[in-house]
Amino acid sequence: MHNPTSGDGDDPKALICEGLRESGYEPTYFSTDEDEYKKAIETEKTDLIVIVGGDGTISKVLARAPDRSVPIAILAAGTANNIAGSLGIEGAPEVHAKHLSGAPTKPLNVGIATGPWGEKRFLEGIGFGAFAKHLDGKAKGDTREEELADARAMLRDAIVAGRPERFEIDVDGEKIVGDFLFVEVINIGSTGPALLLSSDAEPGDGLLDIVYLPVDDRVAMTRWLEQDELEGPMPLKRTQGRCVSVVTEGGVLRRDDNVWFEPEKAQIIRISLEDEPFQVLVPPPNR
Structure with a gap:
């Protein structure tokens, strides 16, 4: 789930997908600028939900995610990156994507x-x-x-x-x-x-x-x-x-x-x- 307008203007989509494959995942890409992501997040079966964007994108995607048994990966690409920072997530999205396999998890409460x-x-x-x-x-x-x-x-x-x-x-x-x-x-x-x-x-x-x-x-x-x-x-x-x-x-x-x-x-x-x-x-x- 990628916000293509976040970040510094470069499009990291290909590098992120490559990094996810290195972590053992086969990604299916959705832009959060298009409505298709909403149906996908609510209905499709998956092993991992990957969110690429800033705080607004993370909130928008997780507000629709019904299944808490599916782990989340946050690849921070916003300005403030408050949510990612609170969890100790750092590094460029395309680098972070390479190291998800076997990574420990932290809980993120939902208000x-x-x-x-x-x-x-x-x-x-x-x-x-x-x-x-x-x-x-x-x-x-x-x-x-x-x-x-x-x-x-x-x-x-x-x-x-x-x-x-x-x-x-x-x-x-x-x-x-x-x-x-x-x-x-x-x-x-x-x-x-x-x-x-x-x-x-x-x-x-x-x-x-x-x-x-x-x-x-x-x-x-x-x-x-x-x-x-x-x-x-x-x-x-x-x-x-x-x-x-x-x-x-x-x-x-x-x-x-x-x-x-x-x-x-x-x-x-x-x-x-x-x-x-x-x-x-x-x-x-x-x-």
Whole structure:
């Protein structure tokens, strides 16, 4: 399952297919730009599902995958590559493809969220406020590093201009109420422009991480984002839990990289994790 628009502009399809054959697989190619992949992911029998692309492509494909007994291979070809990074996956896709045979697996939890979209799966997280708003913009840059830097500048601007919202958060029965610039309920530690929101987050630990920015910490957060080299933890509040509900005033919210603007009324979003994770092949680094 390949997103042909991801990566640096080169088309690695032939090299990836060659690498998969070296790993003992006979690949069948589908482009995620065409609808055929949807039927294939839902109905075809296979020994392995290989996803080539960034976080959006991974989320789009796995949202349709019904069988958790089939292992997943992620060949990261996006900009931020948050999901791959959280699992310890690194290296060029065409190289990574050669080393899947016998690779150990790591679990990847799948979130389920009920909101204005109905009931949907997610992999990265559900977000509210300034962080969600900045994801709607298109970062610019000639290189991955420049694009990430521009995205972080956009987040800083969104936080500076952001209007605090009143949130009521329930985490396994514990209440958190306050005026926050953003709230993120995440399955993996890094999200958005490769920003580490929670160093405690593990993609397969069965826990959601809840991070939020009180309005009083606006200046500290903008100064953190203005560093030439991002150092130290973000000035955020954090907790963990299994079942989360968030009542918002009706501002901006996102599910993975899908953003909704200004719902007409207050929303309650219910968030949890499905019982069975995906199993993702993770070859040792430097192979």
